[in-house]
Amino acid sequence: MLSFKDSVLKAIEEYNKYRSPEAKAKLVKISDRELVLDFEGSFCRTCGVVDYFEDFIYELRELIDVKMKIKSFKELGHETIRVKYIIEK
Numbered sequence: 001m002l003s004f005k006d007s008v009l010k011a012i013e014e015y016n017k018y019r020s021p022e023a024k025a026k027l028v029k030i031s032d033r034e035l036v037l038d039f040e041g042s043f044c045r046t047c048g049v050v051d052y053f054e055d056f057i058y059e060l061r062e063l064i065d066v067k068m069k070i071k072s073f074k075e076l077g078h079e080t081i082r083v084k085y086i087i088e089k
Helices: 004-019 049-061
Strands: 024-030 034-040 067-077 080-088
Touching (some): 004 049, 034 067, 049 080
Antiparallel strands (some): 024 034
16 A cells, blocks of 8 residues: 555646646645645646646545545746645545
């Protein structure tokens, strides 16, 4: 069984495999209650950018039983968005 951090890293790998270069996730911070990822890419703006962030939750749930939701997101620069997830216990 993978640790939470290993599961996150594996989920990022799978996420990027299918969504890069349109969207690529990168781990910024991980703790017991919060996960922070940077998403880079051109994104499909007509699809809804938030869908990309929610897709990561689904990738992670394929590997580990976790309840989490998007807390916030903000644009850091051209084609880079930082997303904070809350991990619910």
